[in-house]
């Protein structure tokens with residue numbers, strides 16, 4: 269693959285250099301762009317893409333493949349979970365961005381124009397960040413290209429897939445939502461937890477990307493592995509804490525929960541119960557804050573609807 273670097277030097281703050289790799293196969297096919305590191309401490313996808321660049325046999329490729337192992341360079345080097353350290357904003361709430369906006373909005377704009385607008389298909393690799401437990405899942409958006417997006421999610425190989433309707437978008441401004449809005453089929457794929465770069469999760473992401481490449485006809489089918497049909501969820505509920513407290517979860521990610529089940533409690537500084545969190549719907553927690561330190565309005569978990 270060709271190795272190169274995107275330079276964004278017209279940001280309202282420090283310039284950013286984004287190394288990436290690309291290759292065009294000998295036969296016609298779609299342009300797939302795979303990115304990781306939108307959140308700078310979610311390492312499993314980054315490691316998977318470094319391995320993909322090192323091991324891809326480009327002679328077998330149809331179409332064009334662009335691989336961006338670490339999209340959010342400022343967050344990666346600062347080891348900052350969730351946000352861009354320059355201004356504390358979440359890059360994955362900022363797409364398609366704004367060249368005249370804040371630092372993160374301008375960064376999002378530069379990355380969107382360089383990597384998302386020009387592609388035919390987008391796969392964005394995430395994991396549970398430093399304070400997050402996570403059950404592997406893929407997320408796609410309601411859009412005119414949602415069937416192609418769903419096919420990517422089913423090919424990836426995670427046990428759960430969430431469809432997010434436009435009306436119930438818990439997350440606006442994500443890569444996959446902004447891509448879907450301009451007609452680019454896209455998924456967010458999540459494998460790994462707590463900022464740990466464990467080999468099994470890295471392998472899971474790498475195999476997911478190979479499965480997608482095979483499903484698009486860009487690589488021969490022998491690179492794919494058969495995957496079981498995932499549990500598909502229509503939307504989800506993100507639960508936030510009404511109080512600042514010491515969070516003690518009572519459920520694990522991937523567990524089936526019923527409406528009214530206790531999901532955890534928030535304790536006061538002396539250990540007394542401040543607030544009890546109960547499930548507002550039947551579902552499965554796919555990510556869960558594992559750190560006990562939760563501020564008021566802090567995110568506790570994402571409950572995919574049964």
Ligand SMILES: [Zn+2]
Pocket residue numbers: 306307310394395397
């Ligand atoms: Zn993420």
